[in-house]
Structures are given as C-alpha cells and as structure tokens.
Amino acid sequence: MLWFIGLGISGTESIPSESIKIIEKADLVYLExxxxxxxxxxxxxxxxxxxxxxKIAKRWMVEDGKEILNASRSSIVVLLSYGDPYxxxxxxxxxxxxxxxxxxxxxxxxTSAITAMIGEIGLQFYKVGKIVTIMSDKKSVTTxxxxxxxxxxxxxxxxxxxxxxxxxxxFLDPKTAILSLLDIEKEQKRKVVNNDTFAIVTSxxxxxxxKITSGKFSDLLKIDxxxxxxxxxxxxxxxxxxxxxxxxxTDCLSKPADNSNDIKNISMxxxxxxxxxxxxxLNEIKxxxxxxxxxxxxLQNAELYIDDAENFLKEGKDENAVLSIxxxxxxxxxxxxxxxxxxxx
Numbered sequence: 001m002l003w004f005i006g007l008g009i010s011g012t013e014s015i016p017s018e019s020i021k022i023i024e025k026a027d028l029v030y031l032e033x034x035x036x037x038x039x040x041x042x043x044x045x046x047x048x049x050x051x052x053x054x055k056i057a058k059r060w061m062v063e064d065g066k067e068i069l070n071a072s073r074s075s076i077v078v079l080l081s082y083g084d085p086y087x088x089x090x091x092x093x094x095x096x097x098x099x100x101x102x103x104x105x106x107x108x109x110x111t112s113a114i115t116a117m118i119g120e121i122g123l124q125f126y127k128v129g130k131i132v133t134i135m136s137d138k139k140s141v142t143t144x145x146x147x148x149x150x151x152x153x154x155x156x157x158x159x160x161x162x163x164x165x166x167x168x169x170x171f172l173d174p175k176t177a178i179l180s181l182l183d184i185e186k187e188q189k190r191k192v193v194n195n196d197t198f199a200i201v202t203s204x205x206x207x208x209x210x211k212i213t214s215g216k217f218s219d220l221l222k223i224d225x226x227x228x229x230x231x232x233x234x235x236x237x238x239x240x241x242x243x244x245x246x247x248x249x250t251d252c253l254s255k256p257a258d259n260s261n262d263i264k265n266i267s268m269x270x271x272x273x274x275x276x277x278x279x280x281x282l283n284e285i286k287x288x289x290x291x292x293x294x295x296x297x298x299l300q301n302a303e304l305y306i307d308d309a310e311n312f313l314k315e316g317k318d319e320n321a322v323l324s325i326x327x328x329x330x331x332x333x334x335x336x337x338x339x340x341x342x343x344x345x
Contacts, residue, residue, distance in 0.1 A: 002072035002098050004085040006110030009206025011042035011082070019108050020049060027052040027075035030068060032091075034059035034166045036082035036113075036229065046080065058166065065094045072103045084112040114159060117202045117231060120212060122245020127236065129156030134177045134232075135163045136170075138184075145184045148234055149192045152260040155237030162230055171228035174201045178217050178232070190269065191262070193217065193234070198257035200233040200250060201225055214246050215253030223253075236260045267318035271309055274325050279306055281332045288339045295335070302331040 003022055008014030015023075023029055029050045031038060038056065047054050057079065061067060071077050085091045085107060098105050118125050129151030132144035148158045162172040181193050195218040203211045203225045213223055235242075236259060243256040264272070282302050289295040305328035312321035336342070 001076045002068070002095075002103055002105045003076070003078040004091060004095060004105065004107045005078055005080050006084045006108060006112075007042075007080055007082050008110040009083060009113050009116050011039060012045040014110065014206070016108070016110075022076075022108070023049045023078055023080075024051055025076060026050070026078040028071050029054050029078045029080060030057040030061075031055070031080045032057040032059075032062055032088075034062070034164075035088045037164065037166070037169070037171075052076075059090070062090050062094060065097055068094065069098055069101060069103060072098060073101075083114075084109050087112050087114060111206070113202075113205045113229075113231070117159075117205045117212075117233070118157075120202070120205060120210075120249065121200055121214075121233065122249050123157055123233070123235070123242050124239060127155070127157055127239075129154060129158055129236065131159045131161065133161040133163065134172060134180060136172055136176070138180050141180045141184050142188070145181060145188060145192060148181075149190055149263070152192065152234075152236055152263040153265050155260045157236045158234040160232040160234065162228075162232070164229065171230070174225050174230045174232050175221050175223075178221060182217065190266075191264070193259075196257070197259055198235055198254070200235065200246065202231045202233070203227075204229065205231075212250040213253065214250040214256065216257075219253040234259055265318065267322050268313060271313050271321050271325060274329065275306060275309060278302075278325060278329050278332055281336070282306070282328070285332060285335045285339065285341070289335065298331055298335065302328045302335075305331070 003026070005019050005022065023046070029046070029052060031043065031046060031054070033056050057068070062079070068077060068079065079085070079091070081088065081091065095105050114131070115125070118128060130147050132147045134141055134144050144160065151158045160177060162174065162177055164171055178199070185193050195216065197217045198215070199217060199220060200212060200214040201220055204227060209227070211226065213220065213225065235256065238256055238258045246252060246256040282299070286299060289299060305324045309321045309324035309328065312324060
C-alpha cells in the first residue's frame with residue numbers, strides 16, 4: 001500500500017487527524033524535500049509521529065521510485081509532501097507506476113500554496129492562466145516571458161514560481177526574477193513587461209510570517225521580501241472586485257493595474273509595423289510606373305491588400321490580416337525588383 005499525503009501549507013499545523021493516524025500506523029514514511037524546503041521544526045514533529053521507519057526523500061529517489069514501490073508491495077508506505085501531493089507531476093508519475101504494478105494507492109489531498117495564494121490575494125481562480133517557473137539561468141526566461149505574453153493576451157493572471165534547488169539550498173529572489181523579465185523584454189521587444197508592470201509577490205504563504213506585497217515592478221525592486229519561499233503574480237484583466245481585494249488584502253504600494261489593457265498580439269504588432277512600411281514603399285515605386293498602364297492593376301491590388309490587412313485586423317481575423325500584408329509586401333517587392341531597386345532598401 002502506498003499513501004500520498006499532502007501536508008498543506010502550514011506543515012504539521014495543518015495535518016488532519018486522519019493523516020496522523022495513517023502516519024502512525026505506517027511501516028515506512030518518506031518526507032519528500034524537493035517541491036518545498038523542509039523546516040527543521042516540522043521534520044522533528046513528523047518524526048515524533050512515526051512509529052515505523054522515517055526517511056527524507058530527495059528528488060532522485062522519488063523520480064527513480066524503485067525503492068518506494070518495492071517497499072509498498074509488502075508494507076504500508078507513506079509519501080508526505082507539502083501542499084497537495086499531485087501538484088508535483090513526479091508524484092503523479094509515481095502513482096501511475098504503482099497502479100500499473102498492481103500496488104494499491106490512496107490519497108489525502110490538502111491545500112496547495114498555489115490555490116491558497118490566489119485566495120489570499122482575492123483574485124478569481126478561473127482567471128489564472130498557464131503557470132510558469134523562472135530559473136536563475138537567464139536563457140531559460142524566454143519561455144516564461146512568452147507564456148506571460150500569451151496569458152495577458154487572454155486577460156489571464158500569470159503565476160510565476162521561482163527556482164528552488166534543494167541540494168544547494170537555493171531560492172531565486174523575486175527581484176532577480178523581475179530583473180530577468182525586464183532583461184528579456186529588451187531582447188524580445190513585445191512590450192510585455194516594463195517598470196510600470198503591476199505584480200504581486202507572495203512570501204511564505206500559510207506561515208505565521210506570511211507577507212503579500214503588490215505594486216509596480218519599480219516599487220517591488222526596492223523591497224526586501226525576507227525569507228523564502230516566494231512567488232510572483234502578474235495580473236491580467238482585473239475585475240473591480242479583484243482590484244478592491246488587492247488594495248485591501250495586500251501591502252499595496254501602488255494602484256492595482258490591468259497589465260493586459262495595452263498588450264498587443266503578434267499579428268497586431270506585425271500589422272502596425274509593416275502596414276506603414278509597405279505603404280511607404282508602394283508610394284515610392286508608383287512614380288516609376290506612372291506611364292505603364294499594364295501595371296496599374298498590380299499597384300491597385302497591392303493597395304487593396306494593405307487596406308484588407310487593416311480591416312481584417314479590426315474584425316479579429318488575424319491570420320487573414322497577416323496574409324494580406326504579406327501579399328502586398330510581395331507585390332511591392334516584385335515591382336521594385338523589376339525596376340532594379342533592392343527590395344531591402
């Protein structure tokens with residue numbers, strides 16, 4: 001038998017009596033240490049509950065899973081984790097393997113820091129987009145940046161988890177994550193984040209020292225957030241009740257803001273960039289064909305494609321808009337080449 005038991009967000013203080021009974025009766029109890037740091041006080045309190053064998057399970061042990069599964073064939077084994085056990089995909093994979101090997105599994109769910117922080121801030125959970133993790137390697141920040149961009153296009157809030165390395169006892173600081181996003185913005189130039197981006201930093205959610213701070217990036221970069229763990233939330237479209245909650249429930253340094261309000265999707269950015277460029281190029285080439293009647297239809301078609309691109313974008317037909325400006329650009333380039341003009345100029 002293999003039990004998956006969540007400890008919730010307050011460690012031993014949030015363990016229900018049902019879980020305590022199972023832990024006391026278990027032959028072997030593992031406390032995994034890679035999804036969240038283990039606090040010495042909690043470790044000692046859990047040890048005191050265990051009547052069987054107690055082990056700390058690092059990432060490699062849970063990912064490998066062989067020791068845990070082998071023990072579960074003939075003994076009652078418990079895998080404890082902070083939060084809810086199935087927030088970690090590693091635990092889901094281990095449970096799947098157990099079921100495939102005919103090992104009985106049972107679960108006791110608990111509160112996750114992810115669900116708790118949304119409630120503590122007062123955001124609406126159905127408006128949360130894809131969750132991302134920012135690592136210390138700045139090259140890896142491009143993917144979270146792109147996901148945040150996509151979330152904002154849809155008006156969704158972005159939960160950003162920060163790197164935790166159990167072997168090095170390393171936690172990524174929220175300010176480092178914010179600076180990394182600003183650095184990526186300088187490269188990508190999609191206008192996803194800037195110093196005025198409104199964000200929320202949650203610190204030690206569920207603990208007695210919990211603190212939640214909100215404000216513009218420029219304000220948050222001045223704050224010492226204290227001991228980890230931390231997470232960052234970049235808000236999307238805010239309902240007025242969410243704005244009111246943020247102001248009332250967090251240490252609010254600046255007025256809550258809708259970061260999705262001015263965000264533009266890639267199609268819109270392309271049209272805004274290329275329509276003036278192609279139109280200018282068309283106007284430049286027209287005089288070269290003023291006396292060539294056979295080319296007037298081509299010139300007119302290029303102009304119509306430019307107009308179509310703008311109209312399609314207004315109608316929300318992004319793909320048609322991009323195709324139209326592409327056709328116009330192709331026709332103008334062909335006209336320039338025919339007159340010996342470099343289309344890149």
